[in-house]
Amino acid sequence: MARLNLKNVNKRWGNYVAVKDFDLDIADQEFLVLLGPSGCGKSTTMRMIAGLEDVTEGEIWLGDRMVNDLEPKDRDISMVFQSYGLYPNLTVYENIRFPLRVRKVPKDKHDEMVMTAIRMVELEQFMHRRPAELSGGQRQRVALGRAIVRKPTVFLMDEPLSNLDAKLRVSTRAQIKNLQSKLKTTTVYVTHDQIEAMTLADRVVVMNKGEIQQVGTPTQIYDHPANTFVASFIGSPAMNLIPGTLRGGTFTGDGITVTGLTAPDGDMTLGFRAEDAEITESGGQIAAPVYAVELLGEASMISWRLGDALVSVKTAKDYRAETGQMVEASVPAAICHLFDTQTGKALPR
Amino acid sequence: MARPTNAQPLPLMVLSLGFIALWLIAAAFPFVWTAWGSFKVEPDFFSRSDWTNAITGVQTIRQTGSAFTGAGYEGAWLEQEFWKSVINTAIVTLCVTVISLTFGTLGGYALARSGYRYTFWILIAALIFRAMPHVTLVSGYLLPFFELGIWGYLPTTIIVLVAINQPFTLWMLHSFFLSIPKDLDESAMVDGCTRFQAFRLAVIPVMWPGVVTTGLFSFLLAYNDFTVTSMLLTQENQTMVPKIASFLGSTQAEGKVMYAVAAVVSAIAPLFVLVLFFQRQIVSGLTAGAVKG
Ligand SMILES: Nc1ncnc2c1ncn2[C@@H]1O[C@H](COP(=O)(O)OP(=O)(O)O)[C@@H](O)[C@H]1O
Ligand SMILES: [Mg+2]
Numbered sequence: 001m002a003r004l005n006l007k008n009v010n011k012r013w014g015n016y017v018a019v020k021d022f023d024l025d026i027a028d029q030e031f032l033v034l035l036g037p038s039g040c041g042k043s044t045t046m047r048m049i050a051g052l053e054d055v056t057e058g059e060i061w062l063g064d065r066m067v068n069d070l071e072p073k074d075r076d077i078s079m080v081f082q083s084y085g086l087y088p089n090l091t092v093y094e095n096i097r098f099p100l101r102v103r104k105v106p107k108d109k110h111d112e113m114v115m116t117a118i119r120m121v122e123l124e125q126f127m128h129r130r131p132a133e134l135s136g137g138q139r140q141r142v143a144l145g146r147a148i149v150r151k152p153t154v155f156l157m158d159e160p161l162s163n164l165d166a167k168l169r170v171s172t173r174a175q176i177k178n179l180q181s182k183l184k185t186t187t188v189y190v191t192h193d194q195i196e197a198m199t200l201a202d203r204v205v206v207m208n209k210g211e212i213q214q215v216g217t218p219t220q221i222y223d224h225p226a227n228t229f230v231a232s233f234i235g236s237p238a239m240n241l242i243p244g245t246l247r248g249g250t251f252t253g254d255g256i257t258v259t260g261l262t263a264p265d266g267d268m269t270l271g272f273r274a275e276d277a278e279i280t281e282s283g284g285q286i287a288a289p290v291y292a293v294e295l296l297g298e299a300s301m302i303s304w305r306l307g308d309a310l311v312s313v314k315t316a317k318d319y320r321a322e323t324g325q326m327v328e329a330s331v332p333a334a335i336c337h338l339f340d341t342q343t344g345k346a347l348p349r
Numbered sequence: 350m351a352r353p354t355n356a357q358p359l360p361l362m363v364l365s366l367g368f369i370a371l372w373l374i375a376a377a378f379p380f381v382w383t384a385w386g387s388f389k390v391e392p393d394f395f396s397r398s399d400w401t402n403a404i405t406g407v408q409t410i411r412q413t414g415s416a417f418t419g420a421g422y423e424g425a426w427l428e429q430e431f432w433k434s435v436i437n438t439a440i441v442t443l444c445v446t447v448i449s450l451t452f453g454t455l456g457g458y459a460l461a462r463s464g465y466r467y468t469f470w471i472l473i474a475a476l477i478f479r480a481m482p483h484v485t486l487v488s489g490y491l492l493p494f495f496e497l498g499i500w501g502y503l504p505t506t507i508i509v510l511v512a513i514n515q516p517f518t519l520w521m522l523h524s525f526f527l528s529i530p531k532d533l534d535e536s537a538m539v540d541g542c543t544r545f546q547a548f549r550l551a552v553i554p555v556m557w558p559g560v561v562t563t564g565l566f567s568f569l570l571a572y573n574d575f576t577v578t579s580m581l582l583t584q585e586n587q588t589m590v591p592k593i594a595s596f597l598g599s600t601q602a603e604g605k606v607m608y609a610v611a612a613v614v615s616a617i618a619p620l621f622v623l624v625l626f627f628q629r630q631i632v633s634g635l636t637a638g639a640v641k642g
Contacts, residue, residue, distance in 0.1 A: 052535050072538040085536030089554040099540040102550065146540070 002028050002063060002153035002186040004049065009058035011044050011210075018044045020210045022058070029184045031177075035197040036207035037233070042190040045207075046156050049188060050079050062153065073103075078147040079156040082163065084139050086131040086146075093118070093127040096145045103150065117149040120179060137168045144176070148183060155180070155187040161196065173199060194234050198222070206230050224337075228344040231271050231337065237301070239271045240311045243341060251338070254307030255288045260333035262349075267341040274301065276335035277313040284328030286311065290321050302327060380617060387614045388417040391607045421611030425596070431612050433585065434592040437503060438572065438616075441588055444507045445571035449518045450564050452511075454556070457522030458548055462531065472523065475516035483513055483576040491580065501583035509577050514570050518563050525559035526552070561627055568623070589616045 004026040011019040019041040026032050034042040047053040049060060051072035060067050067075050078099070087095050097114045105113070118127055121141040131139055140160060147155055160176070161169045177200055180187050191197055197204050198218040206213040206221060206229075214226040225231035231239040244253025246268045251258045253270060279302060286304060294301040300319045303312040304327075313329045321327050338347040357365075382403075386394040389409045396402035406416040413420070425431040460468045490509060494500040529552060537547035553560070572590075579591035587595070593616065596609035 050535075050539055052538070071543065072535075073541045073543065077539065079536070079539045081532040081536060083530055083532050085530065085532035087533070087537075087551055087554070098537075098550075102537075102546060103541040146536075 003061075004154055004186060004188070005059075005061035006045075006049070007059040007061065009045070009048060009060060010056045011041070011048060011053065012056045017210050019048070022212060024205065024212070024215065026186060026188065029186055031180055031187045031189065031200060031202045033197040033201035033204050034188065034190045034207060035194060035204050035233075036192065036213075038192050040207045041210040042192075042207055043158055046079075046158055046188060046190050049154070050077055050156055051075050075154075076152050077154040077156055078150070078152040080140075080143045080147050080158065080160045082159045084131075084143040084163075086139060086142055088131050091128050091130055092123055092134070092142050092145075095131070095142055096149050099146060099150050105150065113149055117145040120148060120182075121145040121175075136164055137172060140164060140172060141175075144179070148179065148185075151183070151185070153186065155185050155189075157187065157189045159191055160189075161191075162193075169196075176200065194236070198234075206233060208233075224346070225271075226346050228269055228271070228339045231339070231346075235273060237274050237312050239273050239337070240277075240309070241339070242270045242306055242309045242311060244268060244270060246338070251336075254309070255304065256286050256306055256311075256331070258285050258331055258333055258336055261336060261338060263338050263347050268347075269339040269341050269344075271337040271339060272331055272335045274312045274314045275299075277329050277331045279313060279315045279319065280328050280330040282328060283330070285331040286313075286329040287326065289324045290327050292323060293319075293321055302329070304329075383610060383617075384614050387421055387607070387610045388419065389607075390418060390420065394607065394610065421607035422615070424605075425608035425612045425615070429592075429596070429608055431589070431592060431608075431615065434587050434589045435615070437582075437586055438588040438590075440503055441507055441510065441578070442568050442571040445510045445514060446564050446567045448507070448511045449514045449567045450560060452515060453518030453522045453563060453567075454553075454560060456519050458526050458552065460519070460523050461526035462534070472520060475519050478513075479516040479520070483574075484580075486513060487577055487580050494581070500581065501586060503582070503586055506578055506581045506586075506588075509581060510571050510574060513577065514567050517570075518567055521563045521566070522556075522559060525556060525563070529555055565623070565627055569620075572620070 006022050006024045006026075009019060009022040010017070022045055024032075034045060036042050044053060048055050051067065051070060051074075055068050062075060062077075087098060090098065093114060096117050097110055100110050100113060118124055121144050123138065123141055123145060126134060126138055131142065134142065140163070143160070147157075157176070161172055164172060173196060176189075189196075189200060201218055203215060204218055204221050205215050208229050214221055214230045216224075221230060221234055225234060225239065228241055232241060242253045242256055244251055244256070245266070246252075246261060246263055247265050249259065249261050249263075251261055251268060251270050256270070258270060286306070288304045288306060291303045291305045291310070294303070295317070296314075297317070299314045299317050301312050301314055302319070302321060303310055305311075337349070339345065340347060386403050389403060389406050390412050392408040392412075393402045393406050396408070399407075402408060409418055410416055412418075460471065487509070491500070494505060499505045533551050533555065534544075534547040537551035538544065542550060574588075575590045575594065578588045579594065582588065582591065589612065593609050593612045596605055596612060
């Protein structure tokens with residue numbers, strides 16, 4: 001019973017628009033990730049759901065309650081903050097018990113609930129320590145434990161992994177995914193890291209400048225970016241984008257010609273992913289001097305400078321070429337995406 | 350070369366130890382001298398013939414038969430009723446500290462957490478009030494207080510001292526609160542607290558050292574004040590500091606000045622106890638590394 005509904009939610013500070021016309025239905029038990037560059041309004045959206053920020057316009061529905069005017073404590077949500085927000089004067093055990101205490105859960109249930117949560121986040125050994133005596137990853141798990149202890153209807157997590165080092169981030173990410181699939185609690189997760197978004201999400205909401213750019217499963221977002229922003233934000237490397245014109249099914253840009261496209265004539269931006277294209281001996285759609293060869297470990301990346309655009313193609317890890325050497329790449333129409341240069345919107349394929 | 354690498358070179362160590370010794374002497378000497386001399390008679394402590402009399406107590410032995418005398422204390426506390434001033438000081442400092450801290454914590458928290466621009470101007474106004482010499486405020490108060498018939502009473506003085514002290518407590522606590530991440534109170538609110546509960550249960554426990562430190566400064570301001578208490582209190586409502594000043598002002602009778610010396614020592618002693626008692630709270634590292642990763 002924990003559907004979350006945002007109906008045309010707006011947030012403004014004076015003239016500054018932080019979130020614009022945010023309209024979204026989040027299903028029960030869904031893991032939804034808000035993804036976007038820093039400053040695009042992700043945290044603001046989440047804080048409005050939590051009740052820490054007033055909604056300027058629009059409505060937020062939690063189940064069948066309109067929660068706009070409810071205090072955070074009355075919304076039955078829990079939140080993990082980027083800097084964890086642990087109570088420094090309390091032990092791990094007391095930190096996790098805090099929500100039960102202030103919500104007047106009967107005392108005799110506390111120990112069982114707290115211990116269940118502590119076991120889920122694997123902190124048994126540390127439960128009598130204070131936050132100052134814990135590592136970053138352990139603090140992060142305390143925050144998680146505190147969020148799950150009272151079984152809220154919605155979890156909110158604001159960049160919970162961003163203070164951890166790369167290795168710990170991977171394992172904690174898996175732990176979060178595991179916890180959520182066990183608890184089946186509707187979750188909204190904020191991140192600027194597309195890998196986190198791709199690995200965790202049932203659905204991703206890509207945001208930019210306060211506006212939703214695209215909503216979809218990780219695969220949809222990756223395979224069918226709705227506009228040039230999403231195309232250039234998702235994937236590593238991001239999609240190659242080359243400006244040019246389309247005449248009679250033939251796209252022409254600086255140093256590239258692709259035939260066999262089906263779209264009306266006009267100014268277009270052509271996009272394709274580095275891993276979809278291939279290096280070829282002859283007859284390639286790109287033929288230009290190599291700008292750089294980068295070794296990625298599992299592959300090599302060849303890049304060209306076409307006009308202002310830097311274009312990359314992934315190839316076998318033992319491929320070698322000199323900078324400045326002529327190299328060709330095949331970019332068949334089948335792997336290409338077309339975007340209207342004016343609006344940035346993807347054209348139907 | 351078995352010297353640990355972090356040891357200071359010898360000359361530097363001698364220099365820094367010398368400085369500390371010098372500072373200790375400069376700071377502690379007046380107090381020790383006064384405390385010692387307070388048990389002597391006036392012709393010794395203010396000896397015209399030989400300053401060592403103040404140490405040996407030649408005149409004291411001649412007058413009382415012993416090298417130490419409690420005459421100064423007896424005269425000040427009983428004859429001159431210094432104990433009344435002690436009680437007055439206790440009332441004034443306690444009230445000023447409690448009231449300033451109450452408003453300071455609530456106001457400082459509100460200002461630190463409010464996103465509005467006007468908080469800046471409130472704080473600037475507070476700073477200006479703080480910067481003014483106290484006497485400018487007091488002279489303005491005198492006439493209205495006479496007219497209203499509230500001049501000379503302790504509560505009036507308490508209110509004025511709070512008014513003078515409040516900007517400082519507000520500033521100090523405001524910056525303490527700013528150093529506590531907003532995440533802490535927001536966590537508490539999401540966890541089920543009202544704004545006030547979050548303040549009480551999550552923020553205040555972390556703030557404790559800040560509150561103690563600010564409270565100590567408020568205490569000292571009220572305790573040491575001369576300008577306000579000397580101008581706004583009647584003879585019988587006087588606190589310690591103006592009382593001591595009045596002893597010093599009446600040196601015609603021999604021995605009176607020793608009352609002042611004894612009273613000064615009586616007034617200083619509690620401060621030592623206070624600072625020693627609270628130093629641990631002041632330095633307590635409750636917040637260290639607790640909230641950030
Ligand atoms: N209290 C505030 N007052 C004014 N502007 C704010 C406030 N909080 C956030 N903003 C602005 O709103 C924008 C979105 O912020 P935020 O939601 O925190 O971004 P992010 O996507 O990085 O989480 C930012 O440009 C930020 O400067
Ligand atoms: Mg953010």
